[in-house]
Amino acid sequence: MYDVAIIGAGVSGGFVARELSRYNLKIIVLEKETDVSCGTTKANSAIIHAGYDPEENTLMARLNSEANPMFDRICEELDVPFKRNGSLVVAYDEQQKAHIETLYQRGLNNGIDKMKLLGRNELRKREPNINPDATGALLAETAGIIDPMLLTISLIENAVANGCELKLSYTVTGISKKDNFFRISGEGEQDIETRYVINAAGVFADVIHNMAAAPDFRILPRRGQYFVLDKSEGSIINSVIFPCPDKDGKGILITPTVHGNILLGPSSDNLEDPEDLITTAELLDKTRLGVRKLIPSVTTRNSIRTFAGMRAQPDTGDFIIREAPGTKGFFDLAGIKSPGLSAAPASALYLISLMEKSGLELKQKEVFNPRVERKLFLERPEIEQKKLLKENPLYGRIVCRCESITEGDILDAIHRPAGAMTLDAVKRRCRPGMGRCQGGFCGPKVQEILARELGRSWEEIMLEKKHSYILTGRTK
Numbered sequence: 001m002y003d004v005a006i007i008g009a010g011v012s013g014g015f016v017a018r019e020l021s022r023y024n025l026k027i028i029v030l031e032k033e034t035d036v037s038c039g040t041t042k043a044n045s046a047i048i049h050a051g052y053d054p055e056e057n058t059l060m061a062r063l064n065s066e067a068n069p070m071f072d073r074i075c076e077e078l079d080v081p082f083k084r085n086g087s088l089v090v091a092y093d094e095q096q097k098a099h100i101e102t103l104y105q106r107g108l109n110n111g112i113d114k115m116k117l118l119g120r121n122e123l124r125k126r127e128p129n130i131n132p133d134a135t136g137a138l139l140a141e142t143a144g145i146i147d148p149m150l151l152t153i154s155l156i157e158n159a160v161a162n163g164c165e166l167k168l169s170y171t172v173t174g175i176s177k178k179d180n181f182f183r184i185s186g187e188g189e190q191d192i193e194t195r196y197v198i199n200a201a202g203v204f205a206d207v208i209h210n211m212a213a214a215p216d217f218r219i220l221p222r223r224g225q226y227f228v229l230d231k232s233e234g235s236i237i238n239s240v241i242f243p244c245p246d247k248d249g250k251g252i253l254i255t256p257t258v259h260g261n262i263l264l265g266p267s268s269d270n271l272e273d274p275e276d277l278i279t280t281a282e283l284l285d286k287t288r289l290g291v292r293k294l295i296p297s298v299t300t301r302n303s304i305r306t307f308a309g310m311r312a313q314p315d316t317g318d319f320i321i322r323e324a325p326g327t328k329g330f331f332d333l334a335g336i337k338s339p340g341l342s343a344a345p346a347s348a349l350y351l352i353s354l355m356e357k358s359g360l361e362l363k364q365k366e367v368f369n370p371r372v373e374r375k376l377f378l379e380r381p382e383i384e385q386k387k388l389l390k391e392n393p394l395y396g397r398i399v400c401r402c403e404s405i406t407e408g409d410i411l412d413a414i415h416r417p418a419g420a421m422t423l424d425a426v427k428r429r430c431r432p433g434m435g436r437c438q439g440g441f442c443g444p445k446v447q448e449i450l451a452r453e454l455g456r457s458w459e460e461i462m463l464e465k466k467h468s469y470i471l472t473g474r475t476k
């Protein structure tokens with residue numbers, strides 16, 4: 001019998017798991033994919049928003065503004081790259097200028113500080129490549145950029161190191177309520193019994209909710225498509241740059257990533273299928289043209305990848321964080337659309353406060369280690385590199401030349417708590433395959449290392465999902 005079962009190992013489930021692992025509780029995280037951070041958390045703009053955008057008096061506004069200042073400490077504890085490079089919303093005419101003034105006022109109402117309305121010259125000083133037609137911008141200095149995948153991996157790793165269990169490849173298919181506990185069943189898996197359930201299932205949160213409680217919301221999938229540009233384009237901008245928002249949301253933006261690439265996107269297409277993550281020439285083209293309005297010199301000639309992420313738009317408009325009406329002990333962390341990443345630490349604390357009110361006893365553990373250490377070999381000071389090389393000469397063998405990743409880094413990614421078992425899981429942890437060649441050179445080598453370290457054949461090593469075979473057998 002568990003105290004708490006968390007369904008979904010995205011950033012929402014990750015923060016809750018880590019927070020709850022501070023207490024004397026038996027916790028399990030259930031995730032249908034072969035790794036953590038495989039849902040919306042792996043495909044978004046990776047921005048920690050300042051908090052001026054959500055409408056006043058919504059949960060989104062409150063939790064975004066509460067969470068933003070928490071990221072410095074969290075990222076320091078979890079060794080996750082995070083940079084407060086500020087964001088700009090650019091205006092081109094009087095109407096848009098009035099709109100950014102409204103955003104500024106909304107930011108003040110939401111309690112956001114360090115915002116400023118910039119004129120044309122100040123804007124150009126900050127962003128020399130901005131469209132010369134831009135007349136001004138709203139600057140929010142507290143906005144930043146992060147690696148959401150590494151953040152979630154570190155959260156779950158830290159939770160696991162503090163006693164939480166993680167069950168991957170466990171697709172929840174049913175939840176039934178017994179007297180004072182729930183029985184969760186999973187596809188081809190053993191049932192799990194738990195006193196509390198947290199539904200953090202992203203685009204499937206309505207499906208999970210309906211297994212345990214009366215249906216009262218729907219998740220409407222909305223896809224966003226992106227280009228990733230090579231690091232050679234990395235200096236074209238300094239801040240996150242948005243156009244003036246419209247009825248479809250924050251619009252197509254351009255942002256640096258914490259690893260030195262540039263992201264262009266996202267498009268906004270409403271879909272029926274929450275797993276339809278293909279990219280399309282038509283919408284990518286719209287993205288490219290949209291970004292050119294902000295930075296005319298940007299080109300997609302140096303695009304190294306395109307990808308799509310799925311927004312979990314709730315039909316209620318706001319985040320749905322509550323004990324489900326009529327089902328005591330079952331909690332929704334649902335409808336976590338943007339700014340869900342930015343709000344996630346505060347959302348977790350809010351949810352846990354609701355659970356406590358509902359009867360969950362929170363007794364601090366005597367020992368809780370909040371820290372994760374995950375420096376790559378070449379990020380370490382020379383003295384540490386020398387020591388590591390003595391302990392394991394594989395730190396001296398470069399496997400990924402684009403990102404300068406050593407075999408020692410890859411071994412570390414495989415053997416850490418909640419370690420990598422697929423090619424993409426290694427990529428998310430230490431970046432082989434993220435560079436210009438996109439794994440063309442290092443992919444087979446990483447596959448060989450995974451097979452050797454996990455005691456499997458090459459054919460058994462998947463790209464990411466179950467049955468995503470890379471090799472199916474010998475031809476010669």
Ligand SMILES: Cc1cc2nc3c(=O)[nH]c(=O)nc-3n(C[C@H](O)[C@H](O)[C@H](O)COP(=O)(O)OP(=O)(O)OC[C@H]3O[C@@H](n4cnc5c(N)ncnc54)[C@H](O)[C@@H]3O)c2cc1C
Nearest residue numbers: 008010011012032039040041044047172202224340341342
């Ligand atoms: C295009 C786009 C851009 C965005 N940009 C930003 C941004 O810049 N800043 C920001 O703050 N937010 C942004 N967001 C929003 C942010 O990405 C999300 O709010 C956040 O990632 C949601 O995390 P989550 O953990 O709730 O969901 P997810 O990451 O989707 O996690 C849910 C998990 O549940 C698992 N699951 C589902 N069903 C089951 C089941 N039956 N059994 C077991 N497991 C299951 C899934 O596999 C998944 O891993 C953006 C979103 C999109 C799509």
